[in-house]
């Protein structure tokens with residue numbers, strides 16, 4: 001290919017459109033990098049830790065938002081705004097302090113969200129699948145786990161008279177949000193229909209634990225999806241009347257919540273969310289979907305009933321600001337993880353971009369002298385960015401590399417099998433077959449080899465990035481990654497976020513920020 005290009009440079013160049021970097025960008029001069037470096041140094045030297053008590057804490061958890069995802073999202077976000085991308089900064093990338101967190105569970109090298117969020121919320125690492133219970137609790141062992149409940153930061157905040165809020169775009173009963181308020185040896189017990197009979201007798205499902213939450217004056221605001229776990233079988237969903245609740249105990253937990261909190265407001269669509277009076281008293285329960293909320297990339301087509309993650313964060317902060325006490329707010333960008341599990345980088349990056357927007361909404365409203373903001377991921381994914389693409393190459397595109405002079409080539413780089421490949425890929429997952437069922441492909445006598453992507457638009461929303469190891473389609477297909485995740489922090493005691501830490505360390509930082517030792 002290189003030889004061909006040497007022989008026919010004029011012909012090849014005349015065949016292709018001009019690249020993005022036609023005019024020499026400013027960063028081609030040494031002065032640009034010297035100025036940039038000096039400026040960064042001055043700002044680091046001027047940095048002073050904030051050691052006053054944190055009035056408020058906002059914890060942002062990007063589920064599955066590992067470092068590769070952050071880098072790719074940064075470039076995607078920059079390119080979607082017309083830049084080359086690499087120079088872009090996400091909202092939390094200007095935070096002054098950063099640590100790496102080791103994410104393993106007590107019984108699992110590569111962790112799950114239940115165990116990791118338990119570490120952050122209770123200060124104790126535990127087993128995968130277990131929610132805010134100690135590591136001696138065996139998964140799904142109701143009887144054996146009793147008495148192993150661990151107090152969470154959100155519960156403690158309520159007990160201290162703070163306001164509390166949970167915002168997620170997954171079901172509010174899903175592992176990450178559940179670890180803020182529930183205690184269960186099995187993350188899948190989102191309602192009673194998902195529990196074995198003996199567990200139903202002695203353990204409460206997660207939706208019930210949310211409604212029966214008994215600390216302080218209750219959680220001030222909960223926004224997310226998951227209506228089906230709150231409504232009984234036969235009770236029509238308010239938005240999709242043909243779909244009914246899932247509960248087998250006949251309980252309507254929305255009605256129970258309403259009678260428990262007579263001033264409480266239950267909302268289930270974007271219109272009700274938009275017209276919510278943030279100054280009115282009483283708690284708010286917003287359940288905007290029967291299951292998870294839509295991917296941000298699909299939200300406008302999904303029936304317009306759902307607010308975005310950033311809009312929900314804005315609404316939550318309006319409500320919390322209207323109440324005169326400090327608050328603990330947990331925000332989960334929960335669907336970065338799901339898009340990765342599907343092997344679909346496009347949706348994952350759009351989710352990551354919306355997660356950054358949600359952080360920006362918070363930064364625009366809070367005073368960092370009194371509000372500790374932590375942004376982290378619970379775990380990573382087997383997501384890679386590779387192949388020597390040239391500067392500004394479309395992050396979702398095929399790798400187009402540089403020539404022997406470091407100048408961009410015009411055609412995709414070819415692998416040893418003569419086929420092009422994308423910058424983003426997965427070590428395992430559904431994309432092995434690019435949407436084909438691998439078993440069907442083998443039955444039809446097809447090969448398990450790579451497919452020719454030459455004529456395929458790999459930036460399409462529904463393209464599944466190539467994966468090395470085939471795993472079936474679905475929410476638990478492509479797997480989590482086991483490497484450390486970044487923790488970004490700003491505000492009071494944010495300087496404690498440094499070094500390589502066990503993930504449960506975050507609990508102690510937050511606790512200290514809220515109540516510094518004299």
Ligand SMILES: [Mg+2]
Pocket residue numbers: 063113170174175176177332334337
């Ligand atoms: Mg989650």
Ligand SMILES: [Zn+2]
Pocket residue numbers: 064113337338341480
């Ligand atoms: Zn996951």
